[in-house]
Amino acid sequence: MTTETILQFLGLVVVASPAILLAALGLPLLAGIKLSEGSQARLTKASVVFALLAAIAILGLMLVTGLRNVPIELGNWVSIEDGHEHFHFHIKFVFDRLSVPFAILSLVLCGTVGAFASVYLHRENGYRRFFFLYALFLLGMVVSSLAGTIETLFFGWELVGLSSALLVAYFHERPGPVRNGLRVWSTYRIADAAFLIAALTMHHLTGAGDFDGLMGSGPWPNGVANIGSWQALVIGLLLLLAAAGKSGMVPFSGWLPRAMEGPTPSSAVFYGALSVHLGTYLLLRVSPLLDVSLPLRIIVIVLGLVSAIFGTLASRVQNDVKNALAFASLTQVGIITIEIGLGLQYIALIHMIGHACLRTLQLLRAPSVLRDHQMLEDAVGEHLTGDEVNPPKVSTAFELWMYRFALQRGNLDAILDDWIVRPFRKTFEYADSLERRWTDFLSGDNSRESDRVPPYSDSLEDVV
């Protein structure tokens, strides 16, 4: 058995394990079979451990043999080949210096959070739902990390987006988490649209979605982009928009605190550690584009800088620990983006891994820290405050303005609402009213039955 065969096999195990987990948790849901909490936890553990061991083995083999780029071709998922017409959906995974650490990071953090969640959510109503969405997320992360073509990356990217939005709305009997889930989903979809357009543009420029075609044949991060400066700028800006949406960078930062409505384990691994880094991971993957276009590089640095400053301001005035951590994450994501813009890819990768681990620990510890703090206060018999250490001082007008700005999170949500959402709604509501007038005119009276039929009338419950 050659090294190549072993690597191929191990690569398949890394990708197949989460896919099998998803099937193992999803099919019983569909068939109406209730798996016990223990079974679900064991399945999750087994899947993560198999994938992690295989990923570590690949890393070991790559280090021993000196291989820096191991492509795993699964062939064409869909292929149309007919004269001048051709369409391919090529499935390819790449194990290199970027994808292997990120995949291992994803598996370690997902494994940790899976173990934590199996206890934390014990006897919760949504236990099965959580683990199903967790499996969807895990598969999405693994596929995104290892994707060798932009289509494969898009596939994983979408899975991550859906599972994240549904997990934000995990406590779905309250309207707050649901509204926040919808907000997250809407932001993600805008980012996804940008991603899809970038993928199409890339297809038209290079004739394929393979990263090798775009970034040259050199292993990451030494690839040289095969496209012109303007083309790199267009694709790069679209991908930057996608990354900004996924990582909650300015102006999309509004979803970050909203995402904290979900259960702590999902907040920790998804929005504190992995989801927020997926955007920067994408930027790292396409970092050779920055070498071709200086304006793109400058825009990336500026966006990172603005996000970092905004994150640090907002995190200092939050009055709950999860939100403070969310904005602190944004600060670090901003700095990582600056590092990418400056061409410090390895530093950015190390920063990303370190930050993800630290933030997961902090978020998982957050609920028990509060409890420990309260227990300590009970034991001491008085409130433990930092007032004596940091006594209040007279603030200048500028400081007050900054405080308000940070407290209102830069009014980013309000700006998006006022400038995008509201005009959009107004326009279509106006169109709706025009349609109503037209159908009323044709009917000769009120044409809308739905105006007259109140909800919940004539229901089965009423009939029974």
Next chain:
Amino acid sequence: MSELHLPWLELSVLLPLVGSIWVSLLKNRDQARTHSIVICGLTLLCAVGEWFDFSSLGTFEAHDHWDILQMIFHRDVFVIDELSAPLLPLGALLYLTTVMTTLRTKINRFSFGWTLISEAILLATLSCRHSWMIILLLTVAIIPPFIELRKRNQNTRVFLFHMGLFVLLIITGQLLVPDNASAANPPILAGCLLTAGALIRSGICPLHCWITDLFEKATFGTALLFVTPMTGAYAVMRLVFPIAPDWALQSIAILSLITAVYAAGMTLVQRDSRRFFCYLFLSHSSLVLVGLEMAKPIGLAGALCVWLSVGLSLLGFGLALRSVEARTGRLSLDTFHGLFEHTPFLASMFLLTGLASIGFPGTIGFIGMELLVEGAVEVYPLIGLAVVVAAALNSIAVIKAYFHVFSGKRHTAAVSLGCRPAERITILIIVVLIIGRGIIPQPGVQSRYHAARALLDHRNKKDEASRNKHTNYETDHTPLGQSQSTDINHE
């Protein structure tokens, strides 16, 4: 012409037709429902048999074995080709699942007899390629929903106005089509009239209001059955596509694209669940039309794939919504209903089918949508990106509706709202098809691409034939070609 091994097409039409008479005679509504399910099931079996039989022949078109209609009229009335072959099982599945998911509480207001008649009309339309026959069947198909609206004492003016205009335009247009019409020799006025008629039936903006009106006033099942088979798109393919030049088709595509984006935007401001569904459907059916009108193999293949995926996924989506409505009454999307805990199966189906319709990865719609976007961008690099915008808006609307219907509060129910066995079976069938075709998309894509190529080749051949005829005609009228033309005329 190739021949199928059995008279599948005639059986598919005859079974529901005879069944409708039988069911109308039954006094017991429960019995009528059960018999309708059996008849629809048998019809689906025939339609699936036709599809497999046709696929095994490897031909562009085929007609029935023991073709009784041919013996009587001496012409092929029922012929299927690569376009219509998979649409028949889809249509039959649509009827079976709708009848199966009709709850007992609703059987008094849902006419099984008329439903079976409309199934026979639909399957006959899809089995038919003769222009006048298609026009006749499309016109007759208007009758069952019209009768239902009248029975429900609803105002039918909006429906009648649009459908009357549709019939008028399409008949006038067809009357003006000369025998030698083709894409190379297009009858402009006739083409415009036919296109306008077909676009009304497809619900292209601004002539789409009849669809929202129908969903408001008819039963959900009837509206779903009338609209979901996308007979307007079928009319475009049969009546307009063969005679319209590329530039005309691509202009229609832009109109469809505007409708797709407009309807997608409208889904986000709807307060009534039926109107929401209606706009969601309009947006998707317009996307199908966008691809059909591209007249390029990739775009056309994408449209044919999306036709099937949207047909299936929005069928599931509509049925899920209908089943929820059957339990709670008309749903407002202004408030939250929190039904997940009571109907987790329906919630899952609602979400899955909604995601499939927007082309979410791993579902039946994913590759079709990719092909469609690719085809649209190929023809109009910038405008084609509007397809992406429409898909993004639709996806937000789907999740918004899911959240409003199934979450946001704790619903207290006096009785169990869980799925009935028939509903559960329907859900499983649709889920298997959506995920199965999503995971293994190659056979479907290959078959649709082959169909797209065949349709374009067919159209090009007709063009060439028309050109040759035209050239011969010109030669015929030159003084030197007098003797030559006489020969041709004799031929």
